Amino acid sequence: MGLRIEAVLPERGIDVRFDVGDGETVALLGPNGAGKSTVVSLLAGLVHADDGRAELNGTTLFNRAKGKGMSLPAYRRGTSLLAQEALLFPHLSAEENVAFGPRSTGVPRRKAQAAARRWLAEADAAALAAKRPGELSGGQAQRVALARALAAEPDLLLLDEPMAALDVEMVPLMRRLLKRVLAGRSALIVTHDVLDALTLANRVLVMQEGRIVESGPPAEVLRRPQNPFTASLAGLNLVRGNVRGNRLLAAGGLSFAVPDAGAGVQGVPLLAVFPPSAIAVRRPGAAGTADPGREILGVTVTDLEPQGDRIRVRGAGLAADISPAAAAELSLVVGEEAEFLLDASAVTSYPASAVPGWRTV
Numbered sequence: 464m465g466l467r468i469e470a471v472l473p474e475r476g477i478d479v480r481f482d483v484g485d486g487e488t489v490a491l492l493g494p495n496g497a498g499k500s501t502v503v504s505l506l507a508g509l510v511h512a513d514d515g516r517a518e519l520n521g522t523t524l525f526n527r528a529k530g531k532g533m534s535l536p537a538y539r540r541g542t543s544l545l546a547q548e549a550l551l552f553p554h555l556s557a558e559e560n561v562a563f564g565p566r567s568t569g570v571p572r573r574k575a576q577a578a579a580r581r582w583l584a585e586a587d588a589a590a591l592a593a594k595r596p597g598e599l600s601g602g603q604a605q606r607v608a609l610a611r612a613l614a615a616e617p618d619l620l621l622l623d624e625p626m627a628a629l630d631v632e633m634v635p636l637m638r639r640l641l642k643r644v645l646a647g648r649s650a651l652i653v654t655h656d657v658l659d660a661l662t663l664a665n666r667v668l669v670m671q672e673g674r675i676v677e678s679g680p681p682a683e684v685l686r687r688p689q690n691p692f693t694a695s696l697a698g699l700n701l702v703r704g705n706v707r708g709n710r711l712l713a714a715g716g717l718s719f720a721v722p723d724a725g726a727g728v729q730g731v732p733l734l735a736v737f738p739p740s741a742i743a744v745r746r747p748g749a750a751g752t753a754d755p756g757r758e759i760l761g762v763t764v765t766d767l768e769p770q771g772d773r774i775r776v777r778g779a780g781l782a783a784d785i786s787p788a789a790a791a792e793l794s795l796v797v798g799e800e801a802e803f804l805l806d807a808s809a810v811t812s813y814p815a816s817a818v819p820g821w822r823t824v
């Protein structure tokens with residue numbers, strides 16, 4: 464059981480097919496405009512696919528062809544949506560907000576109130592029952608909204624960036640709460656935060672330009688990213704190229720030895736990943752030879768920016784992290800040449816899959 468969806472909506476460039484297993488939490492990641500919220504809207508019944516079908520625990524949510532066909536109304540789908548904003552009824556107390564859903568399906572008042580109190584407790588919001596939304600902080604309101612979403616006892620919980628509007632200090636608390644609440648529930652969570660994918664999801668889907676371009680367990684997808692968006696989430700440099708001998712040849716003349724060169728021979732492009740910390744930086748022609756375990760890559764510096772307690776140096780599409788002291792000593796300037804010394808032992812390589820969403824950034 465669980466969810467199966469395939470949906471095409473050309474007007475928004477959407478063409479997706481995926482499933483969510485019973486009790487599974489799937490994270491949907493992707494750059495702005497990739498179509499994540501549209502997928503959530505398709506499932507919630509707020510937007511209709513031109514073609515495709517979706518089934519949730521044996522119930523057909525929609526079955527459409529050429530813009531026509533059946534589509535269950537939102538309230539009959541067995542889905543609940545928790546969005547960025549809590550969107551509570553301002554004139555009702557927290558408890559009344561949560562009881563509203565059960566009440567509107569005919570549950571008697573006392574029973575709905577008892578259920579609301581139970582769900583508020585489940586969302587760590589029992590103490591807020593009597594408060595009006597205007598008296599709640601953003602984090603408190605979002606906990607009440609979570610209780611309201613759970614009170615519908617959905618077959619699939621849809622979460623569209625549920626922590627994006629919270630103050631940063633509230634996020635870890637909400638993440639812990641979601642981890643507890645999502646355990647064993649079928650859920651799809653849209654997020655920009657890699658930590659959400661790692662801590663909340665059993666599986667991640669990466670969307671790009673309306674399509675799912677990567678899918679797998681979070682640690683696996685982040686360890687072997689297939690496209691630049693996923694690599695940047697994982698904090699890794701990603702280089703795609705062809706193999707010649709034991710070396711990877713990439714665009715712009717970039718070339719270095721890779722450990723699994725054999726995997727790329729039959730015309731299959733190879734991907735190589737390594738962290739920014741694997742690159743040391745020096746001025747061109749600096750005195751002394753590089754460590755033999757390091758490849759010397761000539762680059763033009765394109766950007767310098769602070770990154771935590773390091774300075775990130777960009778060049779040739781790569782990022783190197785060096786200490787502020789090293790940066791001061793090198794006095795690098797954007798537009799000037801530098802040498803990136805890549806620690807070959809930090810490079811991992813693997814074949815590229817046929818990823819329709821690949822773009823060089």
Ligand SMILES: Nc1ncnc2c1ncn2[C@@H]1O[C@H](COP(=O)(O)OP(=O)(O)OP(=O)(O)O)[C@@H](O)[C@H]1O
Nearest residue numbers: 474475476493494495496497498499500501502670
């Ligand atoms: N209400 C709408 N009407 C028409 N087109 C829309 C609407 N909302 C979004 N789109 C378009 O659909 C595409 C997908 O947008 P969507 O909001 O689903 O992406 P997203 O991945 O959720 O982005 P973000 O991370 O910025 O929220 C984009 O091209 C967008 O411009």
